[in-house]
Amino acid sequence: MLIAILLSACAGKxxxxxxxxxxxxxxxxxxxxxxxxxxxxxxxxxxxxxxHIEQYIYVYVGFDGSTKSVLFPIKNNKVVSIPHVPDxxx
Numbered sequence: 406m407l408i409a410i411l412l413s414a415c416a417g418k419x420x421x422x423x424x425x426x427x428x429x430x431x432x433x434x435x436x437x438x439x440x441x442x443x444x445x446x447x448x449x450x451x452x453x454x455x456x457h458i459e460q461y462i463y464v465y466v467g468f469d470g471s472t473k474s475v476l477f478p479i480k481n482n483k484v485v486s487i488p489h490v491p492d493x494x495x
Contacts, residue, residue: 416446416464416465416466417443417446417463417465417466418443418444418446418475419443419465419467420441420442420463420465420488421442422444422473422477422494422495424440424441424442424488425441425463425475425488425490426490427440428440428441428477428484428487429475429484429487430483430484430485430486430487431483431484432483432484433482433483433484434451434479434482434483434492437461437479437484441463443462443463445461445462446462446463446465447462447464447465448460448461448462449462450476456480457480458478458479458485459478459479459480460476460477460478460479460480461476461477461478461479462474462475462476463475463477464477464494470495473494475488476488
């Protein structure tokens with residue numbers, strides 16, 4: 406029971422900011438998953454200017470309440486934009 410309570414305190418799987426920095430425009434969804442070492446927490450879709458865009462969202466909430474999240478837009482199975490990660494994010 407205690408383990409279940411502790412596990413429920415986290416959301417998503419942890420990822421490293423350096424993994425985010427390693428992703429490049431044009432990387433496939435498969436390469437993105439390998440570089441992030443996990444599947445996205447959520448995948449959403451939208452239409453932008455008539456084009457189908459998937460949004461791969463990675464989220465992690467730690468036991469201490471710390472959070473981190475990042476979103477990668479995907480078009481035609483390829484990353485089309487890279488988020489800026491400040492140098493101070495380790």
